[in-house]
Amino acid sequence: MFQIRIHGRGGQGVVTATEMLSVAAFEEGRHAQAFPSFGSERTGAPVVAFCRIDDKEIRLREPIMEPDALIIQDPTLLHQIDVFAGLKHDGYVLLNTHHTFESIGLGDFVKERDHRRLCTLPATQLGLKHVGRPIPNVPLIAGFAALSDMIKLESVIKAINEKFSGKVAEGNIAAATEAYALVKEQMKEHSHA
Amino acid sequence: MLKQTEGSKAVAEAIALCRPEIICAYPISPQTHIVEALGEMVKAGELTPCEFINVESEFAAMSVAIGSSAAGARSYTATASQGLLFMVEAVYNAAGLGLPIVMTVANRAIGAPINIWNDHSDSLSQRDSGWMQLFAETNQEAVDLHIQAFRLAEELSMPIMVCMDGFILTHAFERVDIPSQEQVDAYLPPFEPRQVLDPAEPMSIGAMVGPEAFMEVKYLAHAKQMQAIELIPKLADEFKNIFGRDSGGLIRTYQIEDAETVVIAMGSILGTIKDVVDEMRAEGHKIGVLGIISFRPFPLEQVRAALIKSKRFIVLEKSLAVGMGGIVATNVRMAVTGSGLRGFTAIAGLGGRAIPKSSLHKLFRQAEKEELEPVTFVDLDWAAVNKQLEREKQTRRSGPIAENMLHDKGIVGVSAKFG
Numbered sequence: 001m002f003q004i005r006i007h008g009r010g011g012q013g014v015v016t017a018t019e020m021l022s023v024a025a026f027e028e029g030r031h032a033q034a035f036p037s038f039g040s041e042r043t044g045a046p047v048v049a050f051c052r053i054d055d056k057e058i059r060l061r062e063p064i065m066e067p068d069a070l071i072i073q074d075p076t077l078l079h080q081i082d083v084f085a086g087l088k089h090d091g092y093v094l095l096n097t098h099h100t101f102e103s104i105g106l107g108d109f110v111k112e113r114d115h116r117r118l119c120t121l122p123a124t125q126l127g128l129k130h131v132g133r134p135i136p137n138v139p140l141i142a143g144f145a146a147l148s149d150m151i152k153l154e155s156v157i158k159a160i161n162e163k164f165s166g167k168v169a170e171g172n173i174a175a176a177t178e179a180y181a182l183v184k185e186q187m188k189e190h191s192h193a
Numbered sequence: 194m195l196k197q198t199e200g201s202k203a204v205a206e207a208i209a210l211c212r213p214e215i216i217c218a219y220p221i222s223p224q225t226h227i228v229e230a231l232g233e234m235v236k237a238g239e240l241t242p243c244e245f246i247n248v249e250s251e252f253a254a255m256s257v258a259i260g261s262s263a264a265g266a267r268s269y270t271a272t273a274s275q276g277l278l279f280m281v282e283a284v285y286n287a288a289g290l291g292l293p294i295v296m297t298v299a300n301r302a303i304g305a306p307i308n309i310w311n312d313h314s315d316s317l318s319q320r321d322s323g324w325m326q327l328f329a330e331t332n333q334e335a336v337d338l339h340i341q342a343f344r345l346a347e348e349l350s351m352p353i354m355v356c357m358d359g360f361i362l363t364h365a366f367e368r369v370d371i372p373s374q375e376q377v378d379a380y381l382p383p384f385e386p387r388q389v390l391d392p393a394e395p396m397s398i399g400a401m402v403g404p405e406a407f408m409e410v411k412y413l414a415h416a417k418q419m420q421a422i423e424l425i426p427k428l429a430d431e432f433k434n435i436f437g438r439d440s441g442g443l444i445r446t447y448q449i450e451d452a453e454t455v456v457i458a459m460g461s462i463l464g465t466i467k468d469v470v471d472e473m474r475a476e477g478h479k480i481g482v483l484g485i486i487s488f489r490p491f492p493l494e495q496v497r498a499a500l501i502k503s504k505r506f507i508v509l510e511k512s513l514a515v516g517m518g519g520i521v522a523t524n525v526r527m528a529v530t531g532s533g534l535r536g537f538t539a540i541a542g543l544g545g546r547a548i549p550k551s552s553l554h555k556l557f558r559q560a561e562k563e564e565l566e567p568v569t570f571v572d573l574d575w576a577a578v579n580k581q582l583e584r585e586k587q588t589r590r591s592g593p594i595a596e597n598m599l600h601d602k603g604i605v606g607v608s609a610k611f612g
Contacts, residue, residue, distance in 0.1 A: 019199070022366045026197035034366040059464030061361055062549045 001054040002150060003064045006140075007083045008073030011043040013137035016163070017071070018049040021141050023162055024155035025053045033058045046081055053150060067091060069148060071140050073123070075104055090114060092148050094183075096136045098122035115190050119147050119183050126182075130175035131168065142176035146183035153180045195370050200332040200362045201226030203369040204297060207336040209240045210377040211295075211343045213269040214384075215261035217246040217254050221276040222309050223359035224299040228271050251276040255283035255294075262292040263398050265389040267343065271297035273359055277315045278303065281322075288323025288414060290399060291387070293346035293353075295339065296324075300460070300511075301359040302544040306595035310545020311359040312511040313459065317488070317520050323414045325353040325421055326489040327441065328459040332362055332369050337440035338486075340372070341428050343381055348424060350387045351417045356488075358461040360545070372436055380435050418490035425487055443492035445484040446499050448474060452481030454561045455499070455506045457525055459485045462509065462541075462548055469553045480557060485521065496528040505535040507560040509553075509571075511542040518568040535563055541571035548572075577601050 004021060008014035015036040022032035030053055037048040050064040065085075069092035072083055087093070093113075095101065097120050101110045110118055121143040123136030131138075138160060145151045153176065160172045196203075205227050208216075216235065218228040235245040246261075248254045254270045262268040272280065277298060287294050298316040302308045316326055327342060329335035335357040342353045357363060388398055402410055422443065429441040439445075447467055449455060456466050463484045473480050483499050483506075485492075500506055506529075508522035517523070519538035526536055537560050542548045552572050559565050580601055585591045 019366045023197045026368055031368060032197065032366070035361070036364060058367070060468050060550070061461050061465045063547050065549065 001052055001058065001060075002068050003066070004051040004053070004069045004071065004144070005064045005067040006049050006051070006071040006073065007077050007081070008047055008049075008137070009043075009077070010045045010047050012047070012073045013135050014047040014073060015049045017073070017137035017141050018051040020138070020156070020159040020163055021051045021144070021151070022053075023159040024141070024145070024151045025051075027155040027158045028151060030055060031058050033060075037063060046077060069144065069150075070094070071144055072096060073136050073140060075099075078104070078106070084109070090117060092117045092144070093119070094140060094144050094147055095120045096123040096140055098125060116187065117147070119143065119186055121179055121183060123179060126175045126179050130178070131171040138172045139175045139179035142179040143183040146180045147187065153177065156180075194373075195368060197366055197368050198371075199226065200335060200357065200365050200367070200369075201299075202230050203332050203336050203371060204339060204357070204363075205230035205234070206371050207339045208269055208295075208297075209234050210372060210374055211269075211340060211381055212267065212377075212383075213240075213243055213295075214266035215244055215246060215258070215268045216270070217248050217257040217261070217268070218270045218272065219248050219251045219254050219276060221251070221273050222299075223301060223311075223363045224271045224273045224276070224297060226363065227297055227299070231269075251280040252283055255280040255287060255296075258294045258296075259283060259287050259290065259292055262287070262294050262386075263290070263388065263390045265384065265386045265391070267347075267384040268292075268294050269296070270294065271299065273299040274301035274303055274309075274315045277319065281319070284319055284324065285322050286399075287352045289410070291350045291414075291417075293343075293350050293384075293386075295342045295346055296352065296354050297339070298326075298354045298356045299359040299363045300356050306544075308544040309359075311361050312543045312545065313356070313520075314512050314543075316354050316356045317512045319354070320489055320520070323351070323418075324489065325351060325418065325487070327353065327355050327487055328485065329355065329357045329362065330445075330461060330463045330484060330486075332357075332365060332367055333438075334440050334486075335362060336369055336371065337432065337436065337438070340377055340380060341425075341432055341441045343384075344428055345421065345424060347384055347386075349417045349421060351414070351421070356460065361461045370438070376435050380432065421487075421490045422492060425490075441486060443485075443487045444495050444499060445486060447482040447484070449481035449483065449499060449503075451479055452502075453479040453504045454557065455481050455483050455503045456509060456557060456560075457483045457485065457496075457500075457506055457521070458509045459488060459521060460511070462511065465548060465550060466509065466553060469550050469557065472550075473554070473557060478557075478561065480561070488521070488524075491524050491528075493524075493528040496525060497532070500525075500529055500534060501532060503534065505537070505560065505563060507537040507539055507557065507565070509539045509541055509548075509556075511540075513540050513543060522568075537563075537565045538568045539565075539571050540568065546572060574602075 018034040022034035025032035123139040126139040522538035
C-alpha cells in the first residue's frame with residue numbers, strides 16, 4: 001500500500017487533490033481511498049487530506065501517520081505545523097514553491113534524504129498561468145505522478161476530465177502537462193548530478 | 194457500474210435508483226452531500242416522479258416524511274447528530290404508526306461539547322424507538338443496504354435507519370459498484386402501502402390508544418422486528434442473486450472458526466480491525482471478528498452462535514452509556530448470558546478520535562490475556578482527566594469542563610475567562 005498525505009490551506013483544493021489522485025489510480029485499475037481530515041474548514045486554515053493506493057481492497061480507516069509521500073501545497077505551513085511528521089525515510093516530498101529547498105531553509109532536511117525523491121514545483125504560478133486562479137492542486141498531483149511514477153499523466157488527465165469540463169478542464173490539463181514535464185526535467189537533472 | 198466516488202454521492206445515486214417519491218431533509222453535516230445531490234437530481238428532472246421538499250427543521254423533515262408515507266409515497270430523509278435528536282418525537286411516531294420511511298443517519302457525535310465528528314451516539318440513542326438500524330462497513334455496503342432497506346421497511350411496514358459513519362464513509366472516495374436501474378427494479382417492487390390516507394376513501398391514522406390496547410400495539414412493533422430477524426438474511430440472499438455480492442444480513446464473521454478471542458464492532462472500524470486481525474493471525478494469535486450489521490433488531494441467537502466456541506470477546510464501540518459502560522456491549526452480553534464467556538468493553542473513537550491500528554494491537558493483546566478492566570477507554574488522556582478532577586476537588590468554581598480541557602491541552606485561542 002502506498003500512502004500520500006497532502007498539506008495545504010482551506011481554499012487550495014487539498015481535498016479535491018486527494019480525490020482526483022484516487023480517481024487517477026482507479027482509472028489504472030487500482031484500489032484507492034481518499035479522505036480529508038475533517039474539521040470546521042475555513043479559507044486559509046491548515047487542511048490535511050489523505051490518499052491510499054493499493055492493488056487490493058483497502059480496509060484501513062486510520063489517518064495516514066507514516067506517509068510514503070507528502071505533497072505540500074503551501075510552503076508557509078512549514079513554519080506552522082510539522083508537515084514532515086512520520087514521513088518514511090525514503091518518502092517522496094513535492095513542495096509548491098518557486099524557490100529551492102535550500103533557499104527556504106530546508107537544506108539540512110534534504111541533505112539527509114535521497115534527492116531523487118524530493119522536488120519543488122511552482123504550482124501556484126502554473127495554476128495562475130493556465131487556469132487563471134492561484135490553485136496549485138492539479139499541477140501538484142501531475143508533478144507527483146512525474147516524481148513517483150505511481151500514476152500516469154493520462155490518468156491524471158482522465159481525473160481532470162471527470163471533475164471539470166470545458167475551458168476549466170482544458171486549462172487544468174495544460175497546467176498538469178507542464179507540471180509533469182517540469183518535474184521530469186528536474187528529475188533528469190538530479191540523475192545527472 | 195464500477196466507479197470511484199464519494200460515499201455520499203454513491204448513496205444519493207442508490208436512493209435515486211430506489212425511485213423515492215418524496216425526499217425531505219434539512220442540511221446537517223455530515224449528511225448534507227447526500228440530500229444536496231438528490232436535490233440536484235430532482236431539479237434536473239433526472240428523478241421523476243419525485244418531489245424534494247425543503248423543510249425548516251429536522252422535526253419538520255420527519256413530520257413531512259410521516260405525512261407523505263401515510264399518503265402512500267415512498268419517502269426518504271437523512272440526518273445526523275443534533276438533527277436526529279431534534280426530530281425524536283416524530284421518529285417515535287413514525288415507528289408507532291408503522292410507516293416504512295428510510296432514513297440515512299450519517300453517524301456523528303452528540304453535544305455538548307459541540308462536535309461534528311463521527312461516533313455512533315446519535316442513532317444508538319434511538320435504539321428503542323422502534324426503527325430498525327443497519328450499519329454499513331463500507332460505502333459499497335451503504336449503497337446496498339439502502340436498496341435492501343426500502344424492501345425491508347415496506348414488507349414489514351416499519352421504518353429503518355441506514356447508519357454510515359459520518360465523514361469516514363460519507364466523505365471518503367472509494368470504489369463503488371452502482372447497480373443498474375433494471376437490477377434495482379427487479380429487487381424492489383413499487384410501494385404497496387398497508388395504510389393510505391386517501392381523500393376518496395377517508396380514514397384516520399394515529400388514534401389515541403388507552404391502556405386497553407396500548408401494550409398490544411407496542412408488542413406488534415416488537416413482533417415486526419422479530420419478523421425482521423427472519424427477513425433480513427432472506428433479503429440479503431435475494432440481493433446476492435440479483436446483484437452478485439454479499440451485502441447486508443444480520444452479522445458478518447471473519448477468521449472466527451478457531452478464534453479464542455473475538456472482536457465485535459459495527460461500521461467502518463471493522464476494516465481497520467480486520468487488518469489488525471490479519472497481522473495478529475500471521476503471528477499465530479487465534480483472533481477473529483464479529484461485525485454486527487443489524488443493531489435493531491438485535492440478532493441475539495446469531496451473536497451467541499458466533500461467539501459460543503470462543504473463550505472471550507471484546508466489544509469495541511463508538512458509543513458510551515454514561516454511568517454504565519457500553520451500549521453494544523450490553524446487547525452482546527445479553528446474547529451470551531450463562532455461557533461463561535469472558536467479555537470486555539472498549540469505548541473508542543468518541544467525537545471522531547482516530548482509532549489507529551497500533552492502539553488496537555495493544556488492546557487486543559491485553560484482551561487475549563484477560564488483563565483489561567471490564568470497561569476500557571481507548572487512548573483516553575488520563576493526565577488531562579485527572580487534572581480536571583483535581584481542579585474540581587480544589588476549587589468550587591472550577592469552571593466549564595470543555596474550556597478547561599482545551600486550555601489544559603494547549604488548544605490555542607480558547608479560554609473560559611475572557612481577558
